[in-house]
Amino acid sequence: MIQFNNIHKRFGKLTVLDGLDLDIKKGGIFAVLGPNGSGKTTLIKCLLGMVIPNKGDIRFEGKSVLKKWEYRDNLNYLPQIANFPPNLSVIELINMVKNLRPKNSNEEELIQLFGLKSFLNKKLGNLSGGTKQKVNIVLTFMFDSDLIILDEPTTGLDPIALIHLKELIQKEKDNGKTILITTHIMSVVEELADEIVFLLDGKIYFKGSIDALKKQTDNENLEHAIANLISKQYA
Numbered sequence: 001m002i003q004f005n006n007i008h009k010r011f012g013k014l015t016v017l018d019g020l021d022l023d024i025k026k027g028g029i030f031a032v033l034g035p036n037g038s039g040k041t042t043l044i045k046c047l048l049g050m051v052i053p054n055k056g057d058i059r060f061e062g063k064s065v066l067k068k069w070e071y072r073d074n075l076n077y078l079p080q081i082a083n084f085p086p087n088l089s090v091i092e093l094i095n096m097v098k099n100l101r102p103k104n105s106n107e108e109e110l111i112q113l114f115g116l117k118s119f120l121n122k123k124l125g126n127l128s129g130g131t132k133q134k135v136n137i138v139l140t141f142m143f144d145s146d147l148i149i150l151d152e153p154t155t156g157l158d159p160i161a162l163i164h165l166k167e168l169i170q171k172e173k174d175n176g177k178t179i180l181i182t183t184h185i186m187s188v189v190e191e192l193a194d195e196i197v198f199l200l201d202g203k204i205y206f207k208g209s210i211d212a213l214k215k216q217t218d219n220e221n222l223e224h225a226i227a228n229l230i231s232k233q234y235a
């Protein structure tokens, strides 16, 4: 479904992606992991056209995405930090996004699921971090798309909201969707991911199942297996 071919991205003197190759097949949950600053968000933003690589090509369903925009109709994106307009109310933002994106939406079901009814007329600038994240989730999941990209979706969520989010992601997978998720929460990875993609030194350092990673690192505990990969960077 997605191919990154020889992607290079530098910010000034800092090389973030250094000839990265990655193939993501259709259907399933892919966890994009790596230490802080390893380039996970940069990789996602390259796919979204929000960051332009210095070199390389990215293909979505066989077609190059560079400097094209139509492919974005068929993906949903949850940003790591949602900069909502503080003076808009929750419902005004939801309606604005619906107007911008002429697709069927199921926001009512999601508003109910995340207990947002009593917040609909509140200004976004006055919401708690976790409540803002629930709004972020509603905006991401209310449209039907084949690809769902979630950059740190669990930030600030209480345990009930986290359970609902995990069920939502699982349901999308069961419907044949492809989900790319970045997270530092290993229990989320362990519960959901079909495959792990681990970024280090600007390249894919590991790609495979959780079991394969545990075997490779000779560690039954995922958190320690990942720590083992990260520690190679400092060795």
Ligand SMILES: Nc1ncnc2c1ncn2[C@@H]1O[C@H](COP(=O)(O)OP(=O)(O)OP(=O)(O)O)[C@@H](O)[C@H]1O
Binding pocket: 011, 014, 016, 034, 035, 036, 037, 038, 039, 040, 041, 042, 043
């Ligand atoms: N627009 C930018 N200008 C300059 N440097 C940038 C820019 N965007 C990202 N970087 C740098 O690129 C590196 C990779 O950042 P990125 O956000 O992709 O990492 P990440 O793996 O998502 O990190 P985290 O786990 O902390 O979210 C970091 O050193 C960051 O400071």
